[in-house]
Amino acid sequence: MNNPMLALHLTPGRTGPIQGQRPADRNREVRSEGVSFKELLDQQQQLKFSHHAEQRLQQRGIRLQPEQLERIASAVDQAAAKGAKDSLVLFQDIAMIVSVPNRTVVTAMDGPSMKEHIFTQIDSAVVVS
Structure with missing residues (x-):
């Protein structure tokens, strides 16, 4: 090996991060101030x-x-399980467009507002009984 740069990179026994930073402690427990894992999961x-x-x-x-x-x-959970991204959720006389990955209702309308309305840019529809 005539190239000194190449020889340095192939030196056996060199382990660890290249930039000298310590790897994160993987066994460290991550907790928010006073919030349990269950509470975080419920919020999600x-x-x-x-x-x-x-x-x-x-x-x-x-x-x-x-x-x-x-x-x-x-119903949004069920849509997510099927891979839905943007879903029309029909509940009683309410229609909602929901961004499924973000779990966010983008817009909502009641029965009279739905008349002769065309829903576009959705990939699924869920009827909630």
């Missing part, structure tokens, strides 16, 4: 509403109870 499974969706719900007088939100969230 909740539905979020975009600002636009919140405005539409208010304008149209749509109020969702906690048990209704749980049923809708369950």
Whole structure:
């Protein structure tokens, strides 16, 4: 090996990070301030509403109870399991467009607003019973 740079890179016994940084301690427990893993998991499974969706719900007088939100969230879970990305979720007389990976309701409308409305840029539809 005549090239000194090449010889340095092939030297046996050299291990560890190249830039001299210590690898992260993989056994270290990661916790947020006072938040348990279950609480973090529950937060991830909740539905979020975009600002636009919140405005539409208010304008149209749509109020969702906690048990209704749980049923809708369950439907979003089912859509995610099937690989859905943007889904139309129909619940009673409410239609919602949901970004499934983000678990975010993008917009919502009531029955009268749905008449003669065409839903585009969705890849799935879920009917919540």
